[in-house]
Amino acid sequence: MIDVAAGFFLLAGALLALAASIALVRFPDVFSRMHAATKPQTLGLLCILVGLALRLQSVGAITTIVLIIAFQLLTAPVASHMVGRASHRIGLLDESRLSRNDLDD
Template sequence: MTGQTVADILAGTCLISGALLSLAAGVGLLRFPDLLSRMHAATKPQVLGLLLILAGTALRLQNTIDITTLVLIGVFQLVTAPVAAHMIGRAVYRSGQVRADLLVVDELADDRTNGGPEPRHRSPER
């Protein structure tokens, strides 16, 4: 097998794997019961699926300018997806639209019932 054939096989594998992960993210958005679960499905497999698709595209194109653009797209996705998911989750939690029966541990329950976080006190020096 030539180098081009190996690159084509790797590119195809990355593209198909990325497409399957993106499909799994879409199915998770439709099937999960609450917003926090849907948010998890929208960020984790979707970002990995996009990175695999970008890697497969980069293997296929093999052009410096195109690869640089694909790397920038991947970096921006890695930076913005977690921040957006965090802000959405925070807004939903603060508005009280979280299903408490689906949470395993609710570490913020005291903060929500008391009206906000308590001030942190420094422990005494030893």
């Protein structure tokens, strides 16, 4: 039963990572791509790591996986925020695609 759950998480994570990579190529602007790079990619990695933890079931591996998850959850939102701020500052924002701009002066 654990192998089935691990396989499910591994497959779900791989599909989320695939969806994120397709979205990075197909989305038109920086902000849409930034969303695709953080949300499904992070969830895909977490699913893969949970599947790996279920499959390995050793204390050392699970400790390492928990550290990887914590590092990913701490760095992905910060990196996405910095990319968004930098792209807004240099003028990559397409006003016609927004319904509201809270950063407008």
